[in-house]
Amino acid sequence: AQSVTQLGSHVSVSEGALVLLRCNYSSSVPPYLFWYVQYPNQGLQLLLKYTSAATLVKGINGFEAEFKKSETSFHLTKPSAHMSDAAEYFCAVSDYTGGFKTIFGAGTRLFVKA
Amino acid sequence: DAMVIQNPRYQVTQFGKPVTLSCSQTLNHNVMYWYQQKSSQAPKLLFHYYDKDFNNEADTPDNFQSRRPNTSFCFLDIRSPGLGDAAMYLCATSRDGTMGAFFGQGTRLTVV
Numbered sequence: 001a002q003s004v005t006q007l008g009s010h011v012s013v014s015e016g017a018l019v020l021l022r023c024n025y026s027s028s029v030p031p032y033l034f035w036y037v038q039y040p041n042q043g044l045q046l047l048l049k050y051t052s053a054a055t056l057v058k059g060i061n062g063f064e065a066e067f068k069k070s071e072t073s074f075h076l077t078k079p080s081a082h083m084s085d086a087a088e089y090f091c092a093v094s095d096y097t098g099g100f101k102t103i104f105g106a107g108t109r110l111f112v113k114a
Numbered sequence: 115d116a117m118v119i120q121n122p123r124y125q126v127t128q129f130g131k132p133v134t135l136s137c138s139q140t141l142n143h144n145v146m147y148w149y150q151q152k153s154s155q156a157p158k159l160l161f162h163y164y165d166k167d168f169n170n171e172a173d174t175p176d177n178f179q180s181r182r183p184n185t186s187f188c189f190l191d192i193r194s195p196g197l198g199d200a201a202m203y204l205c206a207t208s209r210d211g212t213m214g215a216f217f218g219q220g221t222r223l224t225v226v
C-alpha cells in the first residue's frame with residue numbers, strides 16, 4: 001500500500017528565506033505525487049503534481065518540487081518565503097492499486113516570521 | 115466559479131440523529147472522494163467512487179455510508195452521529211486519480 005511521510009510537523013522560516021518541506025513516499029508501483037496547501041477552514045488546493053514527466057515540477061505561488069526516485073523523496077521548496085505562505089502543507093500519493101485513491105501525509109504547518 | 119460545491123458549509127446535528135452531507139461537481143470527473151479531517155490532522159479517506167465503483171476503506175466505520183446517484187452528485191450519510199464524528203468533511207474529485215484532486219470548501223460538522 002502506498003504511503004507518505006512528512007518530516008517535521010512544524011517549520012518556521014523568516015520572510016524572504018528558503019522554504020523546504022520534506023516528503024518521502026512509499027509505493028510498490030510508479031507513484032503520482034502531489035503537494036496541497038490548506039488555509040484555515042478551507043478545502044485543500046493543489047500546488048503541484050508529479051505524473052512521471054519532468055522530475056522537477058513547478059507549481060503555483062513560486063513553489064517547486066523535485067522527484068528523486070533513488071531517495072523516494074518529493075520535497076517542496078520555494079526560494080523566498082512570503083507571509084502569505086503561512087499555511088498547512090500536505091504531501092499526497094496516488095497509484096493505480098486500490099483504484100487511484102489519494103493518501104495524505106500528516107501535514108507540515110509553515111510559519112513565516114516577519 | 116466553484117467546481118466542487120459542498121452543502122452545507124456548517125452543519126449542527128444532534129447525537130444519534132442521521133445527517134446527510136452533499137457534494138456536487140461541475141467538472142464531470144470520474145472519481146469522487148470523501149475525507150474526514152479532524153483538527154490539526156491530515157484528511158483521512160473514508161471512501162471513494164471510480165465512476166459507479168464504490169471503494170470503502172477498511173477502517174471506515176459502518177456508521178458512514180455513501181451514495182453516488184449520478185456523475186455530478188455524491189452524498190455522505192452518517193446514520194448515528196457520535197461526538198467523535200465532529201470534524202470537517204471534505205469532498206474531492208479527480209478526473210482519474212492521476213492529475214490531482216479538486217476539493218470543495220468542506221462541511222464542518224458539529225454534534226451536540
